């Protein structure tokens with residue numbers, strides 16, 4: 410999509426649809442809104458006065474301009490209550506309005522939203538770009554009959570005079586973030602018969618080639634040589650080779666400490682021998698969203714080009730049942746020497762991440778962020794509104810939290826009290842891979858923490874509730890969301906900027 414900035418008059422803007430944001434209950438029109446209303450002979454104020462348009466969040470109302478404006482339609486976009494408005498809702502409301510405008514056939518869009526208290530011209534243009542560029546991607550990639558599909562080709566963002574340089578920078582950044590997130594989403598959307606571990610490795614090689622990054626891919630034999638019994642156990646049931654992938658972005662020089670982004674890449678999670686119920690099992694094609702987010706983040710980081718050392722690790726395995734598959738009660742030894750009693754083969758994400766995180770540290774990482782669709786309990790804990798964040802030390806968790814705040818990707822921290830470790834005790838091995846029902850998201854994190862070396866920092870993003878949606882949202886269609894891409898990218902940009 411061609412995204413540009415215009416600081417001219419709203420009435421002179423050419424577009425199929427000019428989207429303007431209005432707050433819930435707003436009756437006063439000023440600035441560009443007043444100019445538009447005047448040119449439309451009061452059509453907007455009449456809709457407001459009659460309460461035909463109330464400004465509820467994600468509400469949309471079309472007004473045909475009949476030649477009174479350069480734009481063919483005005484789309485009134487509801488922003489919700491003014492005191493709740495932020496860059497978060499700026500992004501989601503822009504996406505919802507763009508989706509509404511496209512439904513009417515609009516292929517060229519322009520957008521004018523009010524500023525939010527937390528937002529200046531650059532962040533605003535970035536949020537609007539991200540909202541529209543991400544909001545307009547649908548998961549219908551395998552539909553043969555797509556004739557009615559409308560493609561939006563251009564977006565113009567209205568900025569105040571004097572703000573256009575900052576807004577253009579926001580557009581540049583927003584485009585990078587949105588395109589990288591859309592890469593993650595498109596990988597996640599592919600069904601598991603297409604997107605298996607070998608194909609994910611091929612996708613990683615494409616990114617490596619495009620940006621001149623070093624890439625290392627371990628298959629079954631290389632994992633055996635390195636004693637990676639934990640990830641190998643999960644791979645036993647699958648005919649597809651597991652792939653442990655490391656992408657290396659090393660532009661930080663010798664002084665900068667290396668950060669590893671480690672993603673769970675279960676390309677399909679049947680549960681293995683501890684098989685899942687049939688209902689909703691198809692969603693488990695999304696169990697590689699963590700690894701896909703790592704690849705998206707590496708792409709965005711390579712586009713931004715910060716002075717940083719980053720290793721993206723993708724732990725890609727298919728978790729299948731079968732005659733060769735791992736059994737409950739099996740004991741495996743991870744590459745740091747720790748033994749694990751696999752009491753439930755469906756708790757496989759932590760098993761693949763264990764060896765992935767050990768490897769990342771062997772490759773030199775001192776700081777780790779892992780990202781994974783790890784626990785159904787994450788949905789119970791926070792619902793779909795936020796990603797669960799855990800980790801230690803707290804300064805590193807805070808650093809990740811700040812990056813998430815900048816991204817508009819909500820996270821909420823859960824505690825790690827020493828007592829949780831008790832739940833992972835095994836009678837036969839160093840630890841068990843499940844900790845019972847209480848605090849399932851936390852005990853999963855505590856399991857992973859056992860593979861972080863003393864003195865290194867670690868943060869854990871459980872995106873089980875946020876990586877994909879089972880239904881259409883106003884601002885995103887059903888399917889994968891790209892959760893974590895922008896947070897991880899901002900984390901690296903912040904660190905490179907000494908923030």
Ligand code: BES
Pocket residue numbers: 678680696753755756757758782783784785786843844849873874
């Ligand atoms: N991939 C699932 C977690 C999941 C569930 C992601 C729902 C997205 C939506 C994970 O591998 C899993 O099966 N976890 C088990 C762990 C349990 C056996 C301790 C779970 O959450 O039930």
Ligand code: ZN
Pocket residue numbers: 678680754755756757758
């Ligand atoms: Zn599982």
Ligand code: ZN
Pocket residue numbers: 675678696755757758782783
């Ligand atoms: Zn899983």
